[in-house]
Amino acid sequence: xxxxxxxxxxxxxxxxxxxxxxxxxxxxxxxxxxxxxxxxxxxxxxxxxxxxxxxxxxxxxxxxxxxxxxxxxxxxxxxxxxxxxxxxxxxxxxxxxxxxxxxxxx
Amino acid sequence: xxxxxxxxxxxxxxxxxxxxxxxxxxxxxxxxxxxxxxxxxxxxxxxxxxxxxxxxxxxxxxxxxxxxxxxxxxxxxxxxxxxxxxxxxxxxxxxxxxxxxxxxxxxxxxxxxxxxxxxxxxxxxxxxxxxxxxxxxxxxxxxxxxx
Amino acid sequence: xxxxxxxxxxxxxxxxxxxxxxxxxxxxxxxxxxxxxxxxxxxxxxxxxxxxxxxxxxxxxxxxxxxxxxxxxxxxxxxxxxxxxxxxxxxxxxxxxxxxxxxxxxxxxxxxxxxxxxxxxxxxxxxxxxxxxxxxxxxxxxxxxxxxxxxxxxxxxxxxxxxxxxxxxxxxxxxxxxxxxxxxxxxxxxxxxxxxxxxxxxxxxxxxxxxxxxxxxxxxxxxxxxxx
Numbered sequence: 001x002x003x004x005x006x007x008x009x010x011x012x013x014x015x016x017x018x019x020x021x022x023x024x025x026x027x028x029x030x031x032x033x034x035x036x037x038x039x040x041x042x043x044x045x046x047x048x049x050x051x052x053x054x055x056x057x058x059x060x061x062x063x064x065x066x067x068x069x070x071x072x073x074x075x076x077x078x079x080x081x082x083x084x085x086x087x088x089x090x091x092x093x094x095x096x097x098x099x100x101x102x103x104x105x106x
Numbered sequence: 107x108x109x110x111x112x113x114x115x116x117x118x119x120x121x122x123x124x125x126x127x128x129x130x131x132x133x134x135x136x137x138x139x140x141x142x143x144x145x146x147x148x149x150x151x152x153x154x155x156x157x158x159x160x161x162x163x164x165x166x167x168x169x170x171x172x173x174x175x176x177x178x179x180x181x182x183x184x185x186x187x188x189x190x191x192x193x194x195x196x197x198x199x200x201x202x203x204x205x206x207x208x209x210x211x212x213x214x215x216x217x218x219x220x221x222x223x224x225x226x227x228x229x230x231x232x233x234x235x236x237x238x239x240x241x242x243x244x245x246x247x248x249x250x251x252x253x
Numbered sequence: 254x255x256x257x258x259x260x261x262x263x264x265x266x267x268x269x270x271x272x273x274x275x276x277x278x279x280x281x282x283x284x285x286x287x288x289x290x291x292x293x294x295x296x297x298x299x300x301x302x303x304x305x306x307x308x309x310x311x312x313x314x315x316x317x318x319x320x321x322x323x324x325x326x327x328x329x330x331x332x333x334x335x336x337x338x339x340x341x342x343x344x345x346x347x348x349x350x351x352x353x354x355x356x357x358x359x360x361x362x363x364x365x366x367x368x369x370x371x372x373x374x375x376x377x378x379x380x381x382x383x384x385x386x387x388x389x390x391x392x393x394x395x396x397x398x399x400x401x402x403x404x405x406x407x408x409x410x411x412x413x414x415x416x417x418x419x420x421x422x423x424x425x426x427x428x429x430x431x432x433x434x435x436x437x438x439x440x441x442x443x444x445x446x447x448x449x450x451x452x453x454x455x456x457x458x459x460x461x462x463x464x465x466x467x468x469x470x471x472x473x474x475x476x477x478x479x480x481x
Contacts, residue, residue: 016206017206021284023284023285028430030192036252058205060199061198064196065215066188066216067212068164068215069164069287070287072212072213072285072287075209075210078175078203078205158273159273160272160276160412160481163430165275166275166279243412244411246409247441248428249440249444251428252441
């Protein structure tokens with residue numbers, strides 16, 4: 001499981017975009033580095049992050065090796081009613097991770 | 107005289123390669139591939155990056171595209187291109203009206219001083235583009251990541 | 254010896270003061286500081302393995318500010334990592350678990366002035382640390398003081414030289430793309446002057462850490478730090 005953290009505001013106003021922050025523990029190995037003995041370290045990156053709200057996808061990213069290690073993402077979501085916000089991520093080896101938060105809508 | 111000319115002509119191709127990782131990839135070509143030939147407007151995108159990045163491993167990148175983000179008028183995707191990176195295509199962000207705001211922040215790797223180009227795809231087949239130059243410096247106290 | 258007296262008058266300042274705005278913002282980011290990913294792991298481990306004896310991690314408040322210190326049980330001066338290793342065997346240097354626990358415990362002393370005890374059994378280690386700090390070494394033949402006292406604030410290939418303070422460690426170093434211990438950073442300094450790096454956990458590194466903590470007296474920690 002790829003670890004990570006998620007933050008959303010404590011409560012949001014219906015229809016007003018709110019900030020979602022994600023930080024994922026991952027080396028984002030770009031495939032250009034070498035071990036001390038010269039062996040190539042193979043590419044190993046999180047290549048997709050997707051955010052759903054109430055089960056519907058509202059935001060996603062296709063990541064390449066140009067995204068820094070331990071990917072950090074801040075984006076916005078707009079909600080009409082309270083629901084579950086879920087962020088899922090997957091790497092090029094098929095390893096997954098996710099975090100979820102309940103959003104209170106005033 | 108002849109020998110000196112011979113040595114100089116041998117050195118020229120190597121001198122060209124000494125300039126950074128490689129010659130920059132052409133953003134125009136990349137833009138054309140994604141837009142299918144449409145010319146993007148050079149407005150409506152704000153890029154916030156430091157002018158000087160102390161370390162190319164993690165450079166903050168904040169992008170805002172002006173848009174009401176309604177179902178009829180919204181940003182569909184934001185593409186990021188770093189022309190001097192070994193793989194210039196950095197990331198693509200997929201948005202839509204449920205995002206509410208075309209405003210994203212992340213941290214990118216920059217393999218040297220270069221222009222970072224941001225291409226926004228809007229609903230209705232519209233395109234916007236902007237670019238920002240970042241000076242990437244190298245410190246003296248590097249340890250090559252050794253443990 | 255007179256050198257240390259000469260430089261004692263300088264106000265101690267954390268290494269964060271010598272970083273760019275972007276790095277300062279990364280350290281100050283209470284969510285996005287990359288080191289927090291390790292702190293999260295530390296908190297998980299604490300719940301599983303440490304609450305039994307130590308209760309809530311808040312009970313560790315003020316502890317890290319007194320490290321390194323002489324441990325009567327272990328019979329020598331140890332730093333925080335070594336104290337944790339003694340409590341929980343099997344944690345390797347720079348492992349995610351050891352870094353996580355160290356960062357978690359160190360964080361409980363954020364904002365508390367560093368104050369270590371070098372009386373009695375710690376005195377000889379302190380002396381050793383001080384002499385290492387002033388000793389030229391490596392192919393570049395430099396002592397810590399040559400940069401971190403004599404040339405503070407000047408740039409080395411565009412990089413401002415800091416005072417070499419230990420306060421914000423473990424820290425996330427952009428160069429490593431990972432959180433790392435103070436010992437890892439000190440080893441990198443030895444690498445920097447092209448000297449042989451002392452082994453993790455060696456007496457010399459602990460002695461140097463102890464001297465640095467004395468030199469840093471009164472400085473308040475902010476863990477996890479972020480550095481270029």
